[in-house]
Amino acid sequence: MISLRGASVVVPGAAGEATVLHPTTLDLGEARVSIVGGNGSGKSTLARLLNGLIEPAAGSVSVDGLDTARDGAAVRRRVGFVFTDPGAQLIMPTVIEDVALSLRRAHRGKRERLAAAGAVLDRFGIAALADRSVHALSGGQKQLLAIASVLATDPSVLVADEPTTLLDLRNSRLIGDLLFSIPQRLVLVTHDLELAARADRTLVVDGGRVVFDGEPDAAIAHYRALAEAPARATEHEGP
Numbered sequence: 001m002i003s004l005r006g007a008s009v010v011v012p013g014a015a016g017e018a019t020v021l022h023p024t025t026l027d028l029g030e031a032r033v034s035i036v037g038g039n040g041s042g043k044s045t046l047a048r049l050l051n052g053l054i055e056p057a058a059g060s061v062s063v064d065g066l067d068t069a070r071d072g073a074a075v076r077r078r079v080g081f082v083f084t085d086p087g088a089q090l091i092m093p094t095v096i097e098d099v100a101l102s103l104r105r106a107h108r109g110k111r112e113r114l115a116a117a118g119a120v121l122d123r124f125g126i127a128a129l130a131d132r133s134v135h136a137l138s139g140g141q142k143q144l145l146a147i148a149s150v151l152a153t154d155p156s157v158l159v160a161d162e163p164t165t166l167l168d169l170r171n172s173r174l175i176g177d178l179l180f181s182i183p184q185r186l187v188l189v190t191h192d193l194e195l196a197a198r199a200d201r202t203l204v205v206d207g208g209r210v211v212f213d214g215e216p217d218a219a220i221a222h223y224r225a226l227a228e229a230p231a232r233a234t235e236h237e238g239p
């Protein structure tokens with residue numbers, strides 16, 4: 001279970017502090033949760049709270065009983081995070097070395113680690129790319145590798161922040177299908193409403209608040225209505 005208790009996020013701004021996520025209380029126990037909302041609404045902020053990339057300014061966030069502020073390292077081992085731009089998380093020169101890096105904790109010996117990394121590439125259908133430079137991969141291949149590297153560590157939750165935004169139709173379908181086939185719990189931030197609709201539960205974020213939380217079709221209808229509302233102010237301030 002992922003639990004937020006009055007969790008808020010505050011950032012420094014030119015005119016003092018700004019609240020980018022208002023106090024939020026949620027329990028996320030479903031296998032697949034999607035998060036939708038407009039640009040700058042606070043979706044990434046909410047996603048980043050879930051693995052302790054951001055700590056709440058007030059309130060608390062816990063994953064399976066581990067507090068993200070107190071037990072940050074343990075939470076990050078349990079909650080994998082995939083970014084929009086896979087280039088941001090590919091560190092090593094070659095594909096197999098990148099997966100092997102993720103496995104350094106599980107397999108201390110280099111040979112054993114490389115064998116395990118090869119098995120991961122096989123599982124994700126990218127064994128043929130093992131010795132390819134990570135810079136020579138297509139966008140879809142990079143995202144596949146980024147997800148494989150994160151899942152190689154066997155997290156129990158995967159948080160993916162717009163993982164298909166930079167991909168073409170074919171690759172976004174491929175990555176979307178992969179995300180919905182993994183055994184791990186998934187929290188998916190996305191602008192792809194078809195993908196969002198495949199979740200068990202959908203949160204709509206607007207102006208730094210979760211303004212709808214429920215069944216995906218109803219949530220998406222709520223989001224569409226928000227987006228179509230005439231002359232809405234785009235800046236949201238104050239509690």
Ligand SMILES: Nc1ncnc2c1ncn2[C@@H]1O[C@H](COP(=O)(O)OP(=O)(O)OP(=O)(O)O)[C@@H](O)[C@H]1O
Pocket residue numbers: 011012020037038039040041042043044045046
């Ligand atoms: N570290 C920061 N410093 C200042 N402002 C921030 C910071 N982090 C987030 N914000 C602001 O908080 C708001 C929410 O940002 P967030 O990235 O969570 O939005 P988002 O819903 O993920 O948007 P998008 O769909 O465009 O990725 C934005 O107005 C953003 O500029």
